[in-house]
Amino acid sequence: MTATLTSNAQAILLLTAPLVAGRMDSSANLLSWGDYNRLARILRERHKQPADLLGPNAGDVMARCAEHFGRERLEALLGRGFLLSQAMERWNARAIWIVSRADPSYPKRLKSRLREDAPPVLYGCGSISLLERGGFAVVGSRHIDDELIRYAENVGRVSSEARCMIVSGGAKGIDRAAMNGALQAGGHVAGVLADSLERAALARENREPLMEGRLVLFSPYDPSAGFNVGHAMQRNKLIYALADAALVVTSDFEKGGTWAGAIEQVDRLRFVPVFVRIGDNAGEGNTALLRRGALQWPDPKNAQELQAVFAIVSEANAAQPRQETLSLGVGEEASEYEGSPVQKSHETPVEPKPASRVAAMDATALSDELFTNVRRLLTQALGEARTEEEVATLLLITKPQAKAWLTKLVEEGVLEKVRKSKPPRFRTVPESERLI
Secondary structure, three states: OOOOOOHHHHHHHHHHOOOHHHOOOOOOOOOOHHHHHHHHHHHHHOOOOHHHHOOOOOHHHHHHHHHHHOHHHHHHHHOOHHHHHHHHHHHHHOOOEEEEOOOOOOOHHHHHHHHHHOOOEEEEEEOHHHHHOOOEEEEOOOOOOHHHHHHHHHHHHHHHHOOOOEEEOOOOOHHHHHHHHHHHOOOOEEEEOOOOHHHHHHOHHHHHHHHOOOEEEEEOOOOOOOOOHHHHHHHHHHHHHHOOEEEEOOOOOOOHHHHHHHHHHHHHHOOOOEEEOOOOOOOHHHHHHHHHOOEEOOOOOOHHHHHHHHHHHHHHHHOOOOHHHOOOHHHHHHHHHOOOOOOOOOOOOOOOOOOOOEOOOOHHHOOHHHHHHHHHHHHHHOOOOEEHHHHHHHHOEOHHHHHHHHHHHHHHOOEEEOOOOOOOEEEEOOHHHOOO
16 A cells, blocks of 8 residues: 545645654644544535545635634645645655545544544555454553563464454553564564654564565554654554454553553443453552453463453454444544535434443353353363352353353363352362363
């Protein structure tokens, strides 16, 4: 994919992008993301698109937008064509593509889940189609020891073996370790960068996976932009929005981007189940996230065990209303820009429930494949005895469902109920002691 632009993308870049190749122009009063969302609503009301602001026939739509943003400001921004051409030369030389929220190739997951928080423009390199396949978000702190580096690399490797794409932020520490582990194992990775996309696009270590279509790097910020704390915080929701499940390997307590992003997901957005690593050295931040509603990571050791976890996550997600099935407002922006009437929903929106519980069902009604995954995961996870409530948390299910599955596995002789335990606890029966 090259940096060839649609007319809509050209207009949105002129209105919102700094066009860093033209640093000499410091007078541009760019539209913020919030400004652009206001302008997009004005355009939709008139069944227009951003490209209609370009050229001599802008007419009425320019006059209407100028009431809110000022004609002089809009004309100055839209008149930066030469600066845009300079920037395009630079981006093409680095194989950087650009896609706008008005383009059909814009990632559907971002538009449907983030709605008006979806960035107006994305810059990237590599295969944009990877952004539609879902994946496993792995995030964590920047400053970690070698043990956690190896842990995150192993998570990436196992995910690759399970044919699950890693989604992360590209920052040093946990992010980069998980991405490296997946790439070294031949897997696929999506990196959501907060800065320095140009440098990443040219980095020697990224060249081969980019060319092979196994890596996509993208950012909502100018490819030359340096590090900015606000940008790093903002991109967190993009990581979760692209994924199907997430793992926080390590987080500081009540500070830092990892904590802020995880809390936002657990408390408010709830795009995906958020797991946290547990254990003696998990840290105060991870423990606090568990108390806030995150899930214990069962720490699968191989691809089969990880696939079992993902199968249960998939079942949980399928049982819940997903945000992308609701009336999306700005999420329908691309089709509206093509001139179709704006479809307004008169139904009361359904508040999405946390994707951390699946509706109770009879164990006998489960598909053979799903129950095989449940059996495998519990056999691995219950080396240490756990209560029904702990199993429900582990498997993202209701307590009655956990009880039904545990009862069935006790009947099969795979698990045993610990005597004299209150509340009741269950553990794996050693294979040598099972009845044949």
